[in-house]
Amino acid sequence: MATMEDTKLDMYDDAMYAVDPQNVEGELTVGTKQKANLGEPEFNTLDEPIRDTILRDLRAVGKKFYHVLYPKEKKSLLKEWDLWGPLVLCTFMAMILQGSSDTADNFNDGGPEFAEVFVIVWIGSMIVTLNSKLLGGNISFFQSVCVLGYCLLPTTIALILCRIILMVQQTTFLFILRFIITVIGFIWATYASMAFLGDSQPVGRKALAVYPIFLFYFIISWLIISHST
Amino acid sequence: MEGDRGTSGDSQFISFQDFSPINHPGSGGQAQLDLGASDHRNFGNINNDSVGVGIIEDLHGMPDKTEAPPARNFWTIEYYQKFFDVNTNDVVERIKWSMIPHGVDNYWKTHIRPKPDLYGPFWICVTLVFSIAISGNMANYLQTANSRNYHWRYEFHLVSYAATAIFLYAWILPLALWAVLKWTSSPPNMEEELIEDNKVPGLLELLCLYGYSLAIYIPVAFLWTVQIEWLRWSLVGIAALLSGGVLLRSLSPVIAGKHKLIYITVILGMHLLLAAGFMLYFFHVPSKNVTIPISAIVSTVQPTVSAALNSMNNKTIPNVQ
Numbered sequence: 001m002a003t004m005e006d007t008k009l010d011m012y013d014d015a016m017y018a019v020d021p022q023n024v025e026g027e028l029t030v031g032t033k034q035k036a037n038l039g040e041p042e043f044n045t046l047d048e049p050i051r052d053t054i055l056r057d058l059r060a061v062g063k064k065f066y067h068v069l070y071p072k073e074k075k076s077l078l079k080e081w082d083l084w085g086p087l088v089l090c091t092f093m094a095m096i097l098q099g100s101s102d103t104a105d106n107f108n109d110g111g112p113e114f115a116e117v118f119v120i121v122w123i124g125s126m127i128v129t130l131n132s133k134l135l136g137g138n139i140s141f142f143q144s145v146c147v148l149g150y151c152l153l154p155t156t157i158a159l160i161l162c163r164i165i166l167m168v169q170q171t172t173f174l175f176i177l178r179f180i181i182t183v184i185g186f187i188w189a190t191y192a193s194m195a196f197l198g199d200s201q202p203v204g205r206k207a208l209a210v211y212p213i214f215l216f217y218f219i220i221s222w223l224i225i226s227h228s229t
Numbered sequence: 230m231e232g233d234r235g236t237s238g239d240s241q242f243i244s245f246q247d248f249s250p251i252n253h254p255g256s257g258g259q260a261q262l263d264l265g266a267s268d269h270r271n272f273g274n275i276n277n278d279s280v281g282v283g284i285i286e287d288l289h290g291m292p293d294k295t296e297a298p299p300a301r302n303f304w305t306i307e308y309y310q311k312f313f314d315v316n317t318n319d320v321v322e323r324i325k326w327s328m329i330p331h332g333v334d335n336y337w338k339t340h341i342r343p344k345p346d347l348y349g350p351f352w353i354c355v356t357l358v359f360s361i362a363i364s365g366n367m368a369n370y371l372q373t374a375n376s377r378n379y380h381w382r383y384e385f386h387l388v389s390y391a392a393t394a395i396f397l398y399a400w401i402l403p404l405a406l407w408a409v410l411k412w413t414s415s416p417p418n419m420e421e422e423l424i425e426d427n428k429v430p431g432l433l434e435l436l437c438l439y440g441y442s443l444a445i446y447i448p449v450a451f452l453w454t455v456q457i458e459w460l461r462w463s464l465v466g467i468a469a470l471l472s473g474g475v476l477l478r479s480l481s482p483v484i485a486g487k488h489k490l491i492y493i494t495v496i497l498g499m500h501l502l503l504a505a506g507f508m509l510y511f512f513h514v515p516s517k518n519v520t521i522p523i524s525a526i527v528s529t530v531q532p533t534v535s536a537a538l539n540s541m542n543n544k545t546i547p548n549v550q
Contacts, residue, residue: 099385110382133306134313135348204316212352219359226366226383 086149139200151193158185186221327441330474337479350440365511403435473500
């Protein structure tokens, strides 16, 4: 019992809990100065207008999109991950790509369903990430999922262009045009994600980690080129 | 009263806090670490003492046993990293030699045995699933492109069928083979078996072997889109024989016995059956090409026919009366 008492006192001192729990005093500060680093201005997020909060997050998402389209700076996408961009892109793609199950002539469209596109994108990027973790890459799980999701942007743009082309009467030339657009989107996405993720692997295993990324975007590009009305 | 209650609550709170930090780094954790260390030491001693086993293991060249890797928790990623411990050229070599049967060199012993991995089997299966789905769609398109009025649609759900078939084949067959070999193998005459190097292969090794043996079907799947019937069937035969030959050559020391013929027919037969199944289900033209137009014709023709029949009936019945 005596030892218990001693240790208790030690604990008290260590944890700096030497305050009377009955009447706690102190200042309630939110957003201390240590948090506001990395070039962010010092502000208190508690009493700012909601518009500012939303705009700041939107700006962060937009900046990430910009870095995907112009993959020059390597660390920009890895600094702070979020999954808003991937969610938006994935939902959009799933909505466009889903095959309608009840068309007029009662033929199944043959395309994937909404949930299937969703599963391919999310489970696919998770498997790719897990693969690079298993190979010994030093990158956090969600960072990699975030990068893979944001790098869907070129393929999504390709999908929008293909969708516009599909509105007119189809010819062989238009198919070739769609094919070229999809291939460009695919190469762009693979290149961007490799720029961000390529360095995280041990030397002899780069190709092993890149191949699943390549396959991931290849499958999504296949879905895009196969999508027809 | 309030003060009393406060202190009692306080002491409870404190004692609760006490337990975890002091017990863990203190006695419990230390004891566990000690146990682990002593265990390892014991194993090391046994290995060193029993000279025979040690020599045999040295002959085998199993570095992982002697190094005694730190035991990882089953739920951590580090536990599984040992299945993915390969470099790019390892994988390329394994894929290459899984397609070329070699008389002298036993593929299983020289390539798979030292360090079986799961990277190759997994990604080969995934690639094969999607290459079969994609090239199956391409083949279907090429077959229907000539007929004008047929509106071609791509069939995404080939992916599910291909995935089911391939993952079942790549998992069930090695599992069954492993179980059969394990339970029918001769009673454990340990040293003799080890020296003759005919040890029953582990499940991981068989999974790895079978996964790599599917690699040849990936290029073949794209070649199957060519619309020449004899070429496609000869591709089926060549692919199945090549990778099946590697499989047989690898497993020949293990399956040598009175049931050898059964093993050979099962292994080669299943491999051929898989290839033929791919070919017939995903690439075969006539069956699909015939059935769809017939059903379409029937659905369009049926109303007119029945209407004609009705009118005929209406006409004929008064005549009879």
